[in-house]
Amino acid sequence: MPRPSLANKHRLLATGAAATWLCSVLLAAALPATPLRAAEAPAAAAAASQQTATGHTFSPPEGFVLKNEGRLSLMTAPEGDATLAIADLAEAKDADSAVAQAWALFKPGFKRSLRLATPRPPRHGWEEQRVYDYETSPNERLVLQAMARRAGSRWVVLMLEGSEATIEKRGSPINQTFSSLRPQGYQRESFVGRKPLPLTPERIAALKAFLAQGMKALDVPGVGFSLIDGNKVVFEGGLGVRAMGSTKPVDADTVFMAASNTKAMTTALLAQAVDAGRLRWDQPAAQAFPGFKLADPGVTQQVLIKHLVCACTGMPRQDLEWLFGEVKAPASSTFDQLSLMKPTSQFGEVFQYSNLMVAAGGYIAASAFAPGQDVGLAYDRLMRDKLFGPLGMKNTTFDFAQALRGNHAEPHGDDLMGRTRPARMDLNYTIVPARPAGAVWTSPRDFSRYVLMELGQGRTPEGQILISEPNWRARYAPQVMVGEDIHYGMGLMIDRQQGVTVVRHGGDMIGFHSDMFWLPDFGIGGTILTNSDSGVLLRGPFLRKLLEIVFEGKPEADERLRLAALNRHAEAKRARELLTLPVPKASMEALNAGYVSKELGPIQVGKKGGKLDFRFQHWHSEVALRKAEDGTQSFMTIDPGIGGIEFVLGAAKPAGGARAAAPLILRDAQHEYEFAPACGRWKQDDSGAWTAAACGR
Template sequence: MRRLLITALLAAAFAANADTTSAGHSYSPPEAFTASSTGNLLTFTAPEGDATITVVDLAGARDAADAVAQAWQLVDPGFKRTLRLATPRPARNGWVDQQVFDYETSPNEKLTLQAIVRRSSTGDGKAWSVLLLQAADATLEKRGAPIGKFFASLRPQGYQRESFAGRTARPLTPERVEQLKAFVADGMKQLGVPGVGLSFISDRQVVWAGGLGVRELGKPAPVDADTLFMAASNTKAMTTALLARAVDAGKLRWDQPAAEAYPGFRLADADVTKSVQIRHLVCACTGMPRQDLDWIFADGKAPARTTFDQLATMKPTSKFGEVFQYSNLMVGAGGFIAAAALKPGKEVGAAYDEAMQELLFGPLGMKNTTFDYAKVMRGNHAMPHGDAVDGSTRRASMDLNYTILPARPAGAVWTSPNDFSRFVLMELNKGRTPEGRPLIGEANWAERYKPQVMVGEDITYGMGLIVDTQYGITVASHGGDMLGFHSNMIWLPEYGIGVTILTNSDAGVLLRGPLQRKLLEVVFDGRPEADDRLKVSIANHQAELAKFRERLTLPVPAAAAKALAARYASPELGHVKVSRQAGKLRFQFDHWNSEVALRQNEDGTQSYMTIDPGVAGIEFVRDDKADQPTLVLRDSQHEYRFVAVKPS
């Protein structure tokens, strides 16, 4: 009764204090954005000034396309961008007929243009709302959390949010487990995912662990409960568990400056270096951006200290604690600092491997979980797969997956359904092993769940953990993504229920969100949305692949191939060797390679796109205005220039 009363009071407070659009739709404004309104237009501008979101309320439109055309006419009458793709979104939060219109931009613009159109299912059902996003890519990445929170929080007037607070959770009986397995199996089939490892937990006990499909396409060996997959960024939660053990042991403090604990830690910004405490290494809240290309193009055989070398050159791009920005290298440093404190005198990579085995994997009974890739390849393991340029699922090379090893506390762990479930049981047991033995003190176990930064509406990031309270209950989780491997772990701390999923194909990422939703529907009799979410995701994935292929020219025309130098070098990312093999143009990087296709951009420039399974879509723009042959590679906030190397 008390929980129901609190939920009702919170709902009433939200309703009383919510901002509204001209049509009365409620929303939470994006933090730090400046708001302005004129008539039926409501505009939010980012602090940087190069990103805006405009909400246009319309009394009526013939359809989604007409609503978008009306909105652009009001906001920018001269808007004439080429529509790249219009894709549907499932009905949700009181909105129906949802679609997203993405527009073509050239890579040199570093710009995203998008329209999101929704029709209200409340009132007379004729009103539409259009959200027009015009944003510099760098700002969009930095401010993605507040923008996403705003998009999610915008709800039609009179709509009541779904809540599971106060409901009795139904156990995962064999019948309900079969329902969830069938849901995953159907998604696998439609997406072409070769194999999935799964485990289900109910009443703090594993009720099923096993596999669906095969470890490798074209081979009969099935996935089972002991098949190892890369769990990628789920390593982060394991690393924060090791940090908690170090704090328990008095070797570290959560509020201890990182540079005090480990003098080799430093960033390019001295003030930020001083501000970073142990907890901040794993909070995604320091303003350090997602600068992944620096390690993706690096040597996977390099020593762990290279993580600290790379961080020493990097600067934050937002204020400390301001927004969610995900840095793999910061977490890598966090794990190595914990290891150095627990195993002084050892090389930090070896210390981390040893500490994780002795203090986490061993006590938890995670018998096969490891960072030893060679050992994995000799045993029961899945292989990675990705989308080929023709739309089929193909085996992907493992080469790029080795590049995370020097920063392995952020994403290099291999685990199985059996082992993965034992880690989730530890979380459900508040730091105790599945058998109830103390592992992490409850205070330091709980510290990892405390909000460090906002990720979305009613979603926060703790220390390597996502905590979601949008349905009035707590859902803890984390995902993991490496080439050809995508995973998730989900648990309901108040109810002793959990799920883990490990997949061996890039399309497997589309199973994760719908599975979490399906779990909540099965357990709490929620609104039936998961099936439609998965159906729409699959259709959109196929449409995106088709559009990607449509813009490519294969084989690369002779003139475009001739315009390339034989070799290029970047001071940050290494070398590119250009070669033709059996009529195919390939880019050979220092530690991995891919065939490339040509893409003609809107501004007349040309790009070379990687197309091998798992690495498709990495874009190199040829800069014909440079003094020397140059290829430009960008992520949202950084630019790397590969300049031709003269033959020796």
């Protein structure tokens, strides 16, 4: 999923859509009901399930230090700057009361302003769930949340306080604990031993009706999707329109950006290179491609070919370099960017998703087949000749111009009012230099052909071997834990939450959100492609609805969808309340006409017609003012699809005799970039760093 994980969007609990796939690891045997008091032990060593004071069970996050104090279970990250707390309460009249009691236990005198409280659907034995998200200042770089859960008359509250960097880095083990916390005596839902029901026309109609209902609730203009049963396509087509205001319908051949679903396809090319003897899974990447290096030489030597696509090397999510980069940069720029990046966790320690590592994997596979050739052109040709062509994926391409000339969907995003509006394509082009990680365009018909290959253990639907069975299977081997009963393989998410294997991956770019999934043991699968950012909220419920229908599971999908739509509007309303438009004149005047970051390039600041516009190399957005409770000012992008990128006004710096000018600070969860006030012409030096003359005003 190439979409950036920006610090101001990093809310593990409050964003229900993302949490559906961040969970893993089976609960072991329960400990005695008497809680450990003031006892401490590394949670990784205490891999067995723990119990709260009244017998609710949970698995502590791996690597955290666990300390039980009466009704509180405290789990502290190895970095020491993040704590997950569970408060097991004797009684509470409602969720608000439970949360107030929990904070009084965990942080006496807690007085943070509540940003938003939103409901979550009943799940895992919890009859009521509510998430609380609190105000923080951008410069605190702090995650602060709570979640109240009720089973019968008993309440339990989870509280999370910690640095954005640690919370992002250790998001998977934290979510493992959130997912594993269950009421005393609750038995998990299991599909083991159930024979799936066939996808009859009536059941397909029920899934279509569910998607149509979700599209209306979430204001999604168009959806393309397919369904597979018995290793055969039983439906491929679409609902809605390709673009708002258009009457052109989505059909089986409408292409959408499938974004990070490209990653699985890239690992298929890597597997073919292994089959051909051009690479080995256990071969050092730097040996296979001498141009591969990271800023840490020791980690460089550890990275094997399989590690390029495992999200397990400790390389963090660091997307801003390519999002602000040159869209016409050569594919080799991926290696230039990686050479400046360092891991932020130990090798194999936690799941950390790196788009550039996967891009390197695709280009190294291309180089193995076509040594000495341009790795980008070779990758495009090999994917076409070795994967898309043999599979009959006639409309699948990395060529944006080709995709946009034909039957294609247009992107849409939410405006400041929370309404779906057309979004521009310009930012989506930034993934092109790193395209093995997420630049593919495909249609429901073509996407189905790919899923059929996975269900066929590396064979085309007609039986032609594309990948040998051993190397097809190697991609499914767990490489790192993602959450409870979920692991990441090589560009594939392996989910065993209900006791049956569901393999999937998602994809996210501006205005496009997609998913593919299959059940290898049952010949069942599906795809979904959407042309709106709100479409991300359709993916999890759609998969859940399919599982409910074929395995007669608990009815949860409809409520998930209803609350997703409800919370979308609530979050948009609160976001508007925090922003000021038009931007006050004094705040506009505090900005320089131009800024430059040595890593990310220039910003041109436009101030016309009472509007403030930030223009970057290849995209731009209107911005609004946000004032934090501590007085910090920041400027937030608000255009549909790219809202929420936050530039914090830093401290003014002396500029000789001239008036002091303040920089702008942009952060993702683990990195910080300074845009210094600049005058004159921007340029890049031989190392790729951006420079311009400094200036005051």
